[in-house]
Amino acid sequence: MANRVVGYQRTTALIKLLFFGRLGDFAKQVPATIQASTPAEIRERLNADYPDLVKELCQPQVLVSVNQMIVSWEQPLAAGSEVAFLPPVTGG
C-alpha cells in the first residue's frame, strides 16, 4: 500500500522572501523561503529569531509586494510566491 497522508490539509504556502535595500542588512541570516499564509504572518514568524528585522518591518510606510504587485499585509499567499519587503524612503 502506497504511503498516503490522510486528513492533512496545507494551510500555509512556501514563500520566497526578498528584503530590499537596507532591510537586507537586517535579513542576512533569514532563510530564503518560509511557510506562511499572509505577509503579516511572515512578520510574526520572523519575530522570535529576527527581532531587529521585524522592528524595521513595523515602521510606517513599509511596502509589501507579491510577485511585483503591491499588496496589503493581509494578502493571501499562494505557494511559490515571491514576497518583497521595501523600507520607506521619504527624503527629497
Next chain:
Amino acid sequence: MINSHEQFMRYSRHLLMDDIGESGQQKLTEARVLIVGLGGLGCPVALYLAAAGIGQLTLCDADIVELSNLQRQILYKETDCGELKVNCAKRELLALNPDLQISSYAAEVSAELLVNPYDVVVDCTDNLAARQLINHHCCQQKTAFVSASALGWEGQLVAFDFAHNPSLCLNCIIDKGSAEPLLNCSNSGVVGPVLGAMGSLQATTVIRMLLGFFQQHGELQRYDGKSGRWLNLRAEAKPGCDVCS
C-alpha cells in the same frame, strides 16, 4: 516654433530625434511644470527641465541654502548660503536658459499654489503630508503627477497620468494616514548621486509625459544604489480610496 539659429542650436539634440523633433520641442516649450521642493531631487529636475526648454517653470521651496545642502543640491554654491533656494535656483536656471518663464514661491506648498493650471507637477518634497496634498489636487484636477523620494542608498519613483487614468493614486499605495518613518535624510543621511539618479528619472518622466509616451500610471520604481538593483512594482486602486474613487 524654432525661430532662431540660437534655438535651433540649443535644442539640436532633441531636433535630431525622430520621436521629438520640432513638434516635440514645441510641446516642451509650451509646457507648464510646477516643481515642489528644490532640494536633492528638485535641483536635477529643475536643471534638466530648464535645459530641455520647458517653457514655464514654477519653483516652490521655503528654505534657504545651507552648507549641509551642498553635498547633493547641485544648483547651489557656497556663496549662496543664507539665500532663498528659489532665488538662487531662478538665477541659475535663467543663466542656463534665458528664454524660460520662471515663477518662484518662497513658501511651503499650498492648495492656493496647486489650483493654478500645470501640465505636470513634480513632487521633490521630503514628507508625506506634502506629497498627499499634491496627490489630492493633481487627482482632482487631472494633472499629471511625478513623485520621488530617496534615503540612504535608496530611491523611489511613482508617476500618475490622471487625465487618462482617474483611479489609482498615491493614497492607494501609501495611506495618507501613515505616520512619518523615524529615519529621514537629516538624521540618517543620503548619497547625493542617488538623488541625482531619481531626479533625472523624474525629469525624464516629465518629458515622456509631455510628449505623450508615458504608460506607467502608478508603477513604482525602486533603486538600491548599494547593490545596483532596480525593482519595478505594479499597484492597484484601493477600493474606497477617498482621493481617487
